[in-house]
Amino acid sequence: MNTVDFILDLLYPPVCLACGELQVIGTEVPLCSACQAKWEELRRSRCPICGDPETVCACKPPLLADLIRNVECLHLVPYEQTTVAGKLLLTAKDERFPRLTRFFADELISALQMRALLEEQNDACIVYLPRSAARKAESGVDQAESLARALGQRLELPVLKAFARRDAPPQKELTADERLRSARRTYRLRKGFSLTEGTTVLLVDDILTSGATMLAGAELLRSVGVGKIVCVSVGRSVEPSKKQKK
Ligand SMILES: [Zn+2]
Numbered sequence: 001m002n003t004v005d006f007i008l009d010l011l012y013p014p015v016c017l018a019c020g021e022l023q024v025i026g027t028e029v030p031l032c033s034a035c036q037a038k039w040e041e042l043r044r045s046r047c048p049i050c051g052d053p054e055t056v057c058a059c060k061p062p063l064l065a066d067l068i069r070n071v072e073c074l075h076l077v078p079y080e081q082t083t084v085a086g087k088l089l090l091t092a093k094d095e096r097f098p099r100l101t102r103f104f105a106d107e108l109i110s111a112l113q114m115r116a117l118l119e120e121q122n123d124a125c126i127v128y129l130p131r132s133a134a135r136k137a138e139s140g141v142d143q144a145e146s147l148a149r150a151l152g153q154r155l156e157l158p159v160l161k162a163f164a165r166r167d168a169p170p171q172k173e174l175t176a177d178e179r180l181r182s183a184r185r186t187y188r189l190r191k192g193f194s195l196t197e198g199t200t201v202l203l204v205d206d207i208l209t210s211g212a213t214m215l216a217g218a219e220l221l222r223s224v225g226v227g228k229i230v231c232v233s234v235g236r237s238v239e240p241s242k243k244q245k246k
């Protein structure tokens with residue numbers, strides 16, 4: 001922890017970002033021990049689609065699996081608003097907490113290493129799906145960008161501004177097809193953006209749902225010669241209809 005962070009801790013003692021319990025000054029992990037245990041439990045819970053623990057699940061949303069080659073997906077935890085993970089993800093959307101972003105980045109890096117997805121990282125780069133200007137202005141935060149930057153710093157990989165976007169209606173009420181149409185209209189490549197042919201790209205977002213947004217991003221990257229795409233998200237929410245019935 002650097003001096004500035006330490007002084008900030010003295011002024012605003014750190015709290016568990018899931019339950020609000022006061023933490024020891026200088027604590028790096030943004031969770032109290034009880035909430036950290038719940039986070040670990042979520043990490044080990046079973047994927048509702050493949051049945052493997054979330055730590056090793058390599059499931060892709062159908063959109064990403066069907067429409068694009070050379071793509072891997074990695075997430076950390078199931079996303080539900082009421083869990084410890086859900087609270088952390090919602091907190092990250094509303095306010096900037098560097099130790100929360102670092103926590104997500106560290107967890108993602110160990111997951112990437114566990115699945116050996118970083119082997120060709122020498123020429124890799126990181127891109128993110130930016131938040132709408134309106135939402136960013138409201139909260140002062142672009143959680144996907146913060147996460148991408150924390151990953152870039154830790155992995156010593158460049159973070160590139162690949163995408164521009166316009167404001168779009170919320171996707172919650174849309175079907176997967178409608179989400180995809182909307183995502184394709186929302187994002188475009190920034191003028192002059194290019195990649196060296198075959199580059200591995202980590203495509204970062206905070207939550208993966210239908211995969212429509214990631215797919216729209218992946219299609220744009222494909223148009224500039226991307227090699228492998230690793231879609232990286234902290235949370236993944238599975239639509240009830242896709243869950244395996246047991
Ligand atoms: Zn807690």
Ligand SMILES: [Zn+2]
Nearest residue numbers: 047050057059
């Ligand atoms: Zn799975």
